[in-house]
Amino acid sequence: MKVYEAINWGAKELKGVCDNPRLEAELLLAHCFKINRTALFLRREEEVSKEQLERFLEFINMRKSHIPYQYIVKKQCFMGLEFFVDENVLIPRPETEILVEEALKRLKRGDVVLDIGTGSGAIAVSIAKYFPDCTVYAVDISKKAIEIAKHNAEKQGVLDRIFFIESDLFCNLPPNLKFDFIVSNPPYIKKREIELLQEEVKKEPIVALDGGEDGLFFYKKIIREAPFYIKSGGKIGFEIGYSQKEEVTTLLEESGFKDVEIIKDLAGIDRVIIAEHKL
Incomplete structure (x- = not known):
């Protein structure tokens, strides 16, 4: 599965779960790649590895269970600083x-x-x-x-x-x-x-x-x-x-x-x- 295909699938799965399913799918997949969203766009034709796809699936399922995005990626920006957060x-x-x-x-x-x-x-x-x-x-x-x-x-x-x-x-x-x-x-x-x-x-x-x-x-x-x-x-x-x-x-x-x-x-x-x- 290519990056853009994974994003499309993730966005479909998150429809009705969050306000901007495509954005969250992109951010979660970027987190799997350990890159930012902009860098992900440049790799949209790249194949997603088995390990990355498994992790992405896990993240999507967590989000479908209404676990906040910030708890999934373990971070939140505040006052221009990045903070570790969990449950x-x-x-x-x-x-x-x-x-x-x-x-x-x-x-x-x-x-x-x-x-x-x-x-x-x-x-x-x-x-x-x-x-x-x-x-x-x-x-x-x-x-x-x-x-x-x-x-x-x-x-x-x-x-x-x-x-x-x-x-x-x-x-x-x-x-x-x-x-x-x-x-x-x-x-x-x-x-x-x-x-x-x-x-x-x-x-x-x-x-x-x-x-x-x-x-x-x-x-x-x-x-x-x-x-x-x-x-x-x-x-x-x-x-x-x-x-x-x-x-x-x-x-x-x-x-x-x-x-x-x-x-x-x-x-x-x-x-x-x-x-x-x-x-």
Whole structure:
């Protein structure tokens, strides 16, 4: 079977499974060849080896089972950086880049940053990469997530600037440590809405999606405890769900945070909330 024939077959198999079956078939086959999609076009008349074809078939079947493309190829691009991802971590989304970008705008030299629920390390690693004059702490309750985040930090050359800690939120942080900036993309899907998510999303770790009955469980817990770990004048920033602006704003103001800012994504949806802690 030639390359173009394999692509045609893969696209047919993926019809109805994803939004762009031909594109995904091309990307999966390119991954089998260990080349990029452009290079694959130049080899469209080339025969696909038995081993490559078997691997391609395996990938197509995985995708037909709604396993996310990123888990199949074990990577995702975020903030212009490549991150290793698998089923133990949430797949970083483009929307979360807004949180990182807004944090980078506000950081000062020497700041100490905490990333809560680091997952793949996308937020922590990106901040350390693009603002090397800060120190970053990154926590996650999952040991496997911490291992993946460390791998990504090493891959991007910032492992020496991030302290990774297996911890349930603030629990295992060093005593008396206070932060200039706390960032988090916590689970914020309402429990009853989990089953309504796309099949691909439901393949991601439930612990990274489930925000409790009202979707606010982790916001409440983090915001309640944050004043004990943040400096006066320090900032806190979250990614939020499309309808959570008012509720998270109220939680922040009740815990002593002021000057609440809301940043919208490219679709005009409230996506990031940032506030300052003032004693």
